[in-house]
Amino acid sequence: MNRALSFAKRHIAVFMVACFVAVASLPVQAALPTEATAAFTSLGTDATDMIAAGWPIVVIVVGGLLVIKLFKKVMSKST
Secondary structure, eight states, rough: HHHHHHHHHHHHHHHHHHHHHHHTTTOOOOOOOOHHHHHHHHHHHHHHHHHHHHHHHHHHHHHHHHHHHHHHHHHHHHO
Protein backbone atom coordinates (compact mmCIF):
# COMPACT_ATOMS: atom_id res chain seq x y z
CA MET A 1 0.00 0.00 0.00
CA ASN A 2 2.80 2.37 0.92
CA ARG A 3 4.56 1.63 -2.37
CA ALA A 4 1.41 2.41 -4.38
CA LEU A 5 0.97 5.68 -2.49
CA SER A 6 4.57 6.63 -3.25
CA PHE A 7 4.01 5.77 -6.92
CA ALA A 8 0.89 7.96 -7.05
CA LYS A 9 2.62 10.87 -5.32
CA ARG A 10 5.51 10.70 -7.77
CA HIS A 11 3.16 10.78 -10.77
CA ILE A 12 1.20 13.68 -9.30
CA ALA A 13 4.43 15.59 -8.76
CA VAL A 14 5.54 14.95 -12.35
CA PHE A 15 2.14 16.07 -13.63
CA MET A 16 2.25 19.28 -11.57
CA VAL A 17 5.75 20.11 -12.79
CA ALA A 18 4.66 19.53 -16.39
CA CYS A 19 1.66 21.80 -15.90
CA PHE A 20 3.83 24.50 -14.33
CA VAL A 21 6.29 24.36 -17.23
CA ALA A 22 3.44 24.54 -19.75
CA VAL A 23 1.84 27.54 -18.05
CA ALA A 24 5.16 29.28 -17.50
CA SER A 25 6.06 29.03 -21.19
CA LEU A 26 2.84 30.69 -22.43
CA PRO A 27 4.00 34.33 -22.17
CA VAL A 28 7.27 33.50 -23.93
CA GLN A 29 5.60 32.86 -27.30
CA ALA A 30 6.57 35.24 -30.07
CA ALA A 31 4.16 37.79 -31.50
CA LEU A 32 2.60 37.19 -34.90
CA PRO A 33 4.12 38.99 -37.86
CA THR A 34 2.25 42.09 -39.00
CA GLU A 35 1.19 40.38 -42.25
CA ALA A 36 -0.45 37.53 -40.32
CA THR A 37 -2.20 39.98 -37.99
CA ALA A 38 -3.48 41.95 -40.98
CA ALA A 39 -4.67 38.75 -42.66
CA PHE A 40 -6.62 37.67 -39.58
CA THR A 41 -8.12 41.14 -39.21
CA SER A 42 -9.17 41.08 -42.86
CA LEU A 43 -10.63 37.60 -42.45
CA GLY A 44 -12.65 38.73 -39.43
CA THR A 45 -13.95 41.76 -41.32
CA ASP A 46 -14.94 39.61 -44.31
CA ALA A 47 -16.73 37.11 -42.05
CA THR A 48 -18.64 39.91 -40.34
CA ASP A 49 -19.67 41.33 -43.72
CA MET A 50 -20.87 37.92 -44.93
CA ILE A 51 -22.91 37.36 -41.77
CA ALA A 52 -24.45 40.81 -42.10
CA ALA A 53 -25.32 40.09 -45.75
CA GLY A 54 -26.92 36.75 -44.81
CA TRP A 55 -29.45 38.08 -42.29
CA PRO A 56 -31.88 39.46 -44.90
CA ILE A 57 -31.90 36.05 -46.61
CA VAL A 58 -32.64 34.32 -43.29
CA VAL A 59 -35.52 36.72 -42.62
CA ILE A 60 -36.97 36.13 -46.11
CA VAL A 61 -36.74 32.34 -45.80
CA VAL A 62 -38.28 32.24 -42.31
CA GLY A 63 -41.00 34.69 -43.36
CA GLY A 64 -41.77 32.59 -46.43
CA LEU A 65 -42.04 29.43 -44.37
CA LEU A 66 -44.40 31.16 -41.94
CA VAL A 67 -46.58 32.40 -44.81
CA ILE A 68 -46.72 28.90 -46.31
CA LYS A 69 -47.66 27.41 -42.93
CA LEU A 70 -50.34 30.05 -42.39
CA PHE A 71 -51.69 29.47 -45.91
CA LYS A 72 -51.91 25.71 -45.30
CA LYS A 73 -53.69 26.29 -42.00
CA VAL A 74 -56.24 28.66 -43.59
CA MET A 75 -56.83 26.29 -46.50
CA SER A 76 -57.36 23.29 -44.21
CA LYS A 77 -59.90 25.19 -42.08
CA SER A 78 -61.82 26.45 -45.11
CA THR A 79 -62.47 22.97 -46.49
